[in-house]
Amino acid sequence: MLNQEIYLQPIESGNEEIEKEYADAKGELEKIFDKNPVAEYRINEIIKRIKPIINNVDNADLIMADLSDCKNITNKPEFIEKVFCIIKPLVDIKINNSIKISGDRDFIEVSEALSYGIDGEEVHIHLVPEGKVNLLESIELGLKKLAEIVKENETIKIITATSTLVERNPRVVKLFGFTVDGKIDETTRQRHFAGEKREVWAAHMTREDFLNRYSIKQ
Numbered sequence: 001m002l003n004q005e006i007y008l009q010p011i012e013s014g015n016e017e018i019e020k021e022y023a024d025a026k027g028e029l030e031k032i033f034d035k036n037p038v039a040e041y042r043i044n045e046i047i048k049r050i051k052p053i054i055n056n057v058d059n060a061d062l063i064m065a066d067l068s069d070c071k072n073i074t075n076k077p078e079f080i081e082k083v084f085c086i087i088k089p090l091v092d093i094k095i096n097n098s099i100k101i102s103g104d105r106d107f108i109e110v111s112e113a114l115s116y117g118i119d120g121e122e123v124h125i126h127l128v129p130e131g132k133v134n135l136l137e138s139i140e141l142g143l144k145k146l147a148e149i150v151k152e153n154e155t156i157k158i159i160t161a162t163s164t165l166v167e168r169n170p171r172v173v174k175l176f177g178f179t180v181d182g183k184i185d186e187t188t189r190q191r192h193f194a195g196e197k198r199e200v201w202a203a204h205m206t207r208e209d210f211l212n213r214y215s216i217k218q
Contacts, residue, residue, distance in 0.1 A: 021091060022084070022088075022091065025084060025087070025091045026080050026084050028049075029046070029079070029080045029083055029084060030076070030080055032045050032046060033076050033079055033080065034076075035118045035153065036108070036149065037148075037149060037152030037153060038148055038149060038152070039071045039072065039073070039074065040071055041108055041110070041149065042071075042079070043067050043068060043070060043071050044108055044109070045108045046067060046083065046087070047064065047067060048107075048108065048109070050063075050087060050090050054090065059089075063086055063087065063089070063090070066086045067083065067086055067087075070082055070083055070086070107126050110141075110142040110145040110146055111138045111139070111141045111142030111145065112138045113127060113135055113138035113139050113142060114126070114127055114138065114139050114141075114142030114143065114146070115142075116142075116146055116149075118153070118156065120155070121155055121156060121157040121158065122156070122157070122158050122159075122160055123146065123149075123150060123156050123158070123159045123160070124159075124160050124161070124162065125142075125143075125146065125159065125160070125161045126161075126162065126163065127139065127161060127163040127165045127166070136172070139176065140176070143176065143210075143213075143214045144214050144216070146159075146214070147210065147211060147214035147215040147216070148215075148216075150207060150210060150211060150215075151211055151215050156207055157206070157207050158204055158205070158206060158207060159178075159204065159205045159206075159207070159210045160202060160203065160204045160205075161173065161178055161202065161203045161204070162184060162188075162192070162193075162200060162201070162202045162203075163200065163201070164196065164198045164199065164200055164201075166178075166180060166200075166201035166202060166203050167183070167198070167199045167200060167201035170201070170203075173203050177205055177209060177210070177213045178203035178204060178205045179203060179204055179205065180201065180202075180203045181201070181202045181203055181204060182201055182202070183199060183200070183201055183202075184200050184201065184202050188202075
């Protein structure tokens with residue numbers, strides 16, 4: 001049960017910069033709510049974003065537990081307000097220490113081998129094969145979970161994948177229904193894979209093909 005007596009306190013105002021940070025945090029929560037129709041994935045994304053800073057507070061376990069209790073909130077304004085009240089101590093730490101909670105591209109894990117990020121009409125999936133015992137099974141599980149999200153978000157038109165795995169195993173990628181596009185351009189490489197020495201390839205699948213293949217038929 002949400003510890004309302006601890007978190008749901010009036011937010012002090014007066015400092016314009018602090019108020020802007022609070023407004024930005026709520027704006028990010030709204031984006032997370034809108035792009036994740038599956039409630040559990042909303043909380044998973046928030047937890048992933050706060051990981052770099054959560055250990056700086058004494059009641060980290062309490063924050064995590066109360067975030068978990070928000071998984072069943074379906075009303076957007078209520079979700080934003082309650083989650084913000086829970087993570088406000090972390091926002092305050094970010095303000096005081098100029099700590100970035102999220103990077104340029106945020107990915108949400110849906111299986112051990114697969115995570116995704118939404119950018120407008122595109123869902124980008126990231127494959128992390130290293131050390132995965134059941135790689136193919138984990139990828140397929142992730143794609144089926146992702147199909148739930150794509151099905152609910154009608155703005156998504158294309159699913160793309162970028163990984164060294166695409167280059168090393170294009171036949172496997174094709175097996176999952178993707179069209180292999182080949183080597184990524186240098187701009188994309190420098191922006192997202194600057195530290196990667198291996199070759200990185202991209203692949204894609206249309207929304208229609210993806211849902212036909214991975215969406216659970218009702």
